[in-house]
Amino acid sequence: MSQEIVVQLRNVTKRIGSKTIVDHLTFDVPRGEVFGFLGPNGAGKTTTIRMMVGLISMTEGQVLVNGIDVSRNFEQAMKHIGAIVENPELYKFLTGYQNLIHFARMMPGITKERIDEVVRLVKLENRIHDKVKTYSLGMRQRLGVAQAILHRPDVLILDEPTNGLDPEGIRELRDYLRQLARTEGTAIIVSSHLLSEMELMCDRVAIIQNGKLVNVQAMREMVQQQTDEARLVVFEVDEPQRAIHLLTDTVTVGEAAVTQEGVTLYLQREQIPNAIQQLVQGNVRIYSVKAASMTLEDKFLELTRGGQIV
Structure with missing residues (x-):
């Protein structure tokens, strides 16, 4: 992934009367990155995106696209x-x-070949000559993506792009966005409520609440616990209660418990071999041992206190 910064937000703020909707947001998005933008309902995601594309004005702050200020040079910035x-x-x-023809006339350099290419990419070849009023919501979403990428933008901004798509369509869109970022170096900013999908799609995620940035982190760091922290470990064994008795002195945080998955307890990384040894010496049969990773949903709810609007 290139470290060339394509999108820069600097202290972007939106106030309406005495209410602050977006509060001094600052982050960068480099070329070739899929960047997730998350937050509870009412957190300011769509307002931020509207300011980024010039649909509403900023109270203060600056959005730069390829170094071009969206507020001062709107038409030049929108070309990217x-x-x-x-x-x-x-x-x-x-x-x-x-x-697509109508949109292509607004932007120089879009050829018939490029239109045909994006139609194939979003898999609308069989219906592209039907009227849009006959399209399903998912098909309209695909056509919208085709229109958005027609002029090969450096930045692609998608607010809830999976609305109306079936599971296959969601997967195809995810794979295409990853391909677009990788092969064409497009910086992609995605806002979505489908956290499991964002976890598969994004390289990095920003979480906002009440208009404020609460976390920006690489996805792999967000969903993996640090090696020196206690993590939840699941032991699948033949005698759960006996295993708990043997492991009582090993527990780091909380208590060992029996769940549908097995015996669960929090251990530090270096304690796991000792726990296994204790079970083996106690003649407890072990079928599997796995450390449970924190999901993006877990992290999101932790950072936003359940997603409440406060």
Whole structure:
């Protein structure tokens, strides 16, 4: 992944009357990164995205795209951005292909070959000449993505891009976005409520609450616990209660418990071999041992205190 910074937010703030909707957000997105933007309902995600694409003004702060200030040089900055904010805006009385032709006329250098290419990428070949009013919500979402990437933007901003997509469509979109970031170096910013999907898609995630940035972290760091911390370990054994009795002196945090998965307890990394040895010496049969990783959902709920709007 390139370290060339494509998108920069500097103290981006939005106030309406006495209420602060977005509060001094600052982060960077480099070329070739899929960047997740998460937060509870009402946290300020869509407001931030609207400011990034110039749909609403900032109270203070600055958004730079390839070094171009969105507020001062809007048209120049927009040449580098493709976006879907909430729902794709399409002409329903036109066909999908006519919609793409209409958009292509607004941007120089878009060829018929490029239009055909994006139609294939979003898998709309069989329906592209049908009127958009006959499309399902998922098909409109695909057409919106095709429209957003038509001019090969350096930045692609997607607000809830998986709305209306079936599981296969979600997976295809995820794979395409990863490919787009990897092969074309596009910086992709995605806001979504599907945390399990974001965990598979994103390289890095920012979480905001009440308009404030509470965490920006690489995905692999966010979902993995540090090696020197106690982590939840699950032992699948033949005699759970006996195993708990043997492991009582080994427990680091809380108490050992029997769950559907097995005997669970918190151990530090260096304690795991000793725990296994105790069970073996106590003639408890061990079928598996695994350390449970924290999911993005776990981390999100931890950082936002359950996602409440406070």
